Structure formats: C-alpha cells, structure tokens
Amino acid sequence: MNKLISTHWISLDGFIAGPMGEMDWIRGDDQLSSYEIGLVNGASSLLLGKGTYQDFAQYWPAVPANPNAATWEKTYAERINALHKVVISHNLQAAKWPTSELWRELDAAKVNAFKARAGGDILTYGSATIVQQLTNLGLVDEYHWLIHPIVLGKGRRLLDNLERRFDIELIDSERFDSGVMKLIYRRV
Template identity: 35%
Template sequence: MRKVISFMHVSLDGFTTGPNGELEWAIVDEELNPYVDALFRNVDTALYGRVTYLGMQSYWPTVLTNPEASPRDLEHARWVENVSKIVFSKTLSSAEWKNSRLVKDQIAEEIEALKQQPGLDLMIFGSPRLTHTFIHLGLIDEYRLFLNPIVLGGGIPLFQDIKDWMKLKLLEAKTFQAGVVGLHYQAVRQ
C-alpha cells in the first residue's frame, strides 16, 4: 500500500517557517541534495497546501526556461512539472499547474482512496497547515524531517493542537556536515 510521507524542514525549536513566513533559513546544499533526490524517486504524487502550491507553481516552471539554472534544479523542475500534484484548499477555485488537481473537502476519503491505488508514495511538501490537518486526521504514515541548526523563536510549528500522544518509531537519523540532521520516523498506529 502507498504511504503518506511528510517532508519538512524544521528548526531546533520546532518551527517550519520563521515568524514572518521566512524559509531561507532551511539549509539545502550539495550534500543534502542527492539524499533528498533519492527520496523523490519513490514518490509519484505531491501533496500541497494552498500557500506552498502557489509558491511552487510560481517558481519551478520558471526554472525550466532559465539558462542559468543548475543541472540539479533543472532535473528537479522536470520532476515537479511532471509529477501528479494535489492541492488541498477551500479558497482556491482551480489548480492550473500541469498535472494538478484541487481537493476542497473529504480529505481523509481522498487520501484513503489514493493509498489503495497502485503507484508510488504520496508526499506532503512543506505545507505546515496541511500537515496539521493530516496529523489530526491520522493520515501521515512517515515523517522525513530535516532538523536545521537554528532557533527561530516563532513561526508555524510542526506540531500544533495535538490532543493525544503520537508515538513515532525512528527508522533513520543521518547527520550532514552543515549541521542538518535528517530524521525518518514512522507513525506507530495504536
């Protein structure tokens, strides 16, 4: 069965964005890129919240026509362009980006149906508010967290309004030279 995986950069104090939505604190470098690219090879459906979707939609297609884009960015831009994309939003009226579709409600039913279909895994990219929703609905099977060596002091937390304990099993911890720790957790169902 397909898995739902949350892919997120997080600060030492548990935030996924800075106080004003900043993301430039997240370390992405030449050592981390191949590791991350290998994760994407097992994913054929990208899941986004509205804010992340609009940001990705405005950026990645431009890379394809940018003569100064790095080979790695071009490869990733092609992947993002061709992967199946689902944006979860109550406010968007349409999803115009190639291979995108919009889901407005019945999130749990949509995800359970997708997990039963043949294919590779489904990955939530960033999208902290969507991640909160998925956590509360019990839809996340694994977490791929990239713990960055920074304290932000505020922003959108990774975990919010958690009512019951969530048990996680550590599958892997990988330390990168820049100080990022890649953590791979599996949700333990009770």
C-alpha cells in the same frame, strides 16, 4: 499501499518558517540535494495546501529553463513538475499547474483511496494546516524532518494543533555536511 510522507525543514527549536514565513535560514548541500531528488524520484504525487501549492506552482515550472539554476535544482524541478499534484483548498479558484487537481476538503476515505491507487509515495511539503489534519486523521505514514542548525526563536510550528498524542519510531538518521540532521520517523 503507498506511503504518505510529510517532509519538512525544521529549525532546532521546532519552527518550519520564520515569523513572516521566511525560509532564508535553509542550509543546502550536495547531500541534501541528493536526498530531495531521491525522495521525489520515489514519489508519484504531491498533496499540498493552497499556500505551498501556489508557491511551488509559481517557482518550479520555470526552473528547468533557467540558465542560472543548479543542475540538481533542474533535475528536481523536472521531476516535481511531472508529478501528479493535489491541492486542498476551500477558496482556490483553479489548480493551473499542469497535472494538478483541486480538492475542496480533506477527507480520510478519499486520501486512503488516493494512497491505494497512487503509483508511488505521496509527498507533502510545507502545508502545516494540511499536515496537522492528516496527522489528526492518522494518515501520515512517515515524517522526514530535516533539522537545521539554527534557532529561530519564533515563527510557524508544524504540529501545534494535534488532537492527541501519537508515538513515532526513528527508522533512519543522517548528518549532512551542512550540519543538517535528517531524521525519518514512522508512525507506530
């Protein structure tokens, strides 16, 4: 079965966004870009919450034609635009980004069926509420955490509302030149 991978950029003190949702603290480099491109190249689908979906749908479709975009960003955008996308939302009217579908609720049986038929891994970016629900249902196979060398002090955390403790196993780690630590955990 394909894996459901939750990938996040995280501050050293555990925040995935600042108090106003800001992401201006993200540090990129060639290694991080290569990692992100490799991740989407191994995937067939995205599973996103409404906010992340809307942000992505507004930004990524225009990147391939943007003369100011970096080469890696254009490569990433072309791939992410081609992926099948599922957005989970109770109140989004329509999923208009090409190759998207709208689910009104997160259902474990539906997610497992989706994992079984997907042609590659399923990625979830951002979407903290959805990731918490997926985690509570035991559906996330791997967590890819990119720990940035910054302390935000406050903001939005990823896994604040878990119903129970769960064990994870470190299966890969790498330090990037930017100081970002890539930590990949598998649920055990």
